[in-house]
Amino acid sequence: MEKPNRVGIMGGTFDPIHFGHLVTAEEARINFKLDKVVFVPAGNPPHKKNYKVSDAEHRYLMTALAINSNPYFEVSRIEIERSGYTYTVDTLRQFVDIYGRDTSLFFITGADAVLDILTWKDVKDVLSYCNFIAATRPGYPVNRLKEKLAEIKELYGTHVYLLEVTAMAISSTEIRRRIKEGISIKYLIPENVEAYIIKNGLYR
Numbered sequence: 562m563e564k565p566n567r568v569g570i571m572g573g574t575f576d577p578i579h580f581g582h583l584v585t586a587e588e589a590r591i592n593f594k595l596d597k598v599v600f601v602p603a604g605n606p607p608h609k610k611n612y613k614v615s616d617a618e619h620r621y622l623m624t625a626l627a628i629n630s631n632p633y634f635e636v637s638r639i640e641i642e643r644s645g646y647t648y649t650v651d652t653l654r655q656f657v658d659i660y661g662r663d664t665s666l667f668f669i670t671g672a673d674a675v676l677d678i679l680t681w682k683d684v685k686d687v688l689s690y691c692n693f694i695a696a697t698r699p700g701y702p703v704n705r706l707k708e709k710l711a712e713i714k715e716l717y718g719t720h721v722y723l724l725e726v727t728a729m730a731i732s733s734t735e736i737r738r739r740i741k742e743g744i745s746i747k748y749l750i751p752e753n754v755e756a757y758i759i760k761n762g763l764y765r
């Protein structure tokens with residue numbers, strides 16, 4: 562198969578994956594002319610210490626179910642098969658090995674994650690391996706974000722692209738809370754993911 566020119570990488574805990582993630586990836590794909598978007602469920606995320614993250618296989622399978630109907634989406638086991646804490650820098654290194662330097666990589670994140678990026682492991686390498694797309698919602702206060710992006714540009718010379726995504730005030734935290742409290746999650750996540758959650762008794 563021909564090597565793709567532009568590959569999006571959507572990293573996340575995906576506990577569970579929801580329409581906010583999917584819409585963001587699709588809009589990034591279209592706006593940045595990406596050949597495909599690879600979803601990378603985090604293995605053992607070092608930064609999510611305030612709650613017990615669900616088993617990686619559940620999160621992987623839910624992601625696989627969610628992307629099934631989109632021919633431009635893939636899911637990768639790259640992080641869930643790595644032992645120890647999973648850092649983005651190691652993931653990007655593996656992607657550069659797989660695709661080579663001729664393929665442009667675009668890491669897609671929410672704007673909130675970008676605000677923390679300077680605290681990521683080996684941030685200098687992270688920013689040298691790929692471009693960044695930071696998704697905001699309409700009405701998002703971009704002033705602080707723009708200051709941070711200017712700081713990143715000055716320190717590392719990396720430009721972070723902004724992408725305003727159709728309003729999607731959905732979060733995995735909210736989905737987990739609703740399930741725990743017996744409130745409907747219909748139309749917030751794909752139906753097949755909802756069925757998987759019910760079948761496996763997750764988040765109760």
Ligand SMILES: Nc1ncnc2c1ncn2[C@@H]1O[C@H](COP(=O)(O)OP(=O)(O)OP(=O)(O)O)[C@@H](O)[C@H]1O
Pocket residue numbers: 572573574575576580581582585669670671672673674696726729730731732733734735
């Ligand atoms: N509704 C949304 N719209 C756009 N991007 C989102 C949305 N929710 C999360 N993201 C982004 O998707 C990526 C993966 O997010 P993650 O799996 O942590 O989901 P989350 O909903 O933020 O989870 P949690 O509520 O558990 O923190 C992050 O870069 C995050 O900023």
Ligand SMILES: O=C(O)c1ccc[n+]([C@@H]2O[C@H](COP(=O)([O-])O)[C@@H](O)[C@H]2O)c1
Pocket residue numbers: 571572573574575603606608609647648649650670674680681682
């Ligand atoms: O590598 C790091 O130090 C690092 C620190 C925080 C977050 N990340 C990555 O950022 C992505 C979004 O994180 P999250 O917490 O919103 O799921 C996900 O792919 C994480 O692995 C990476």
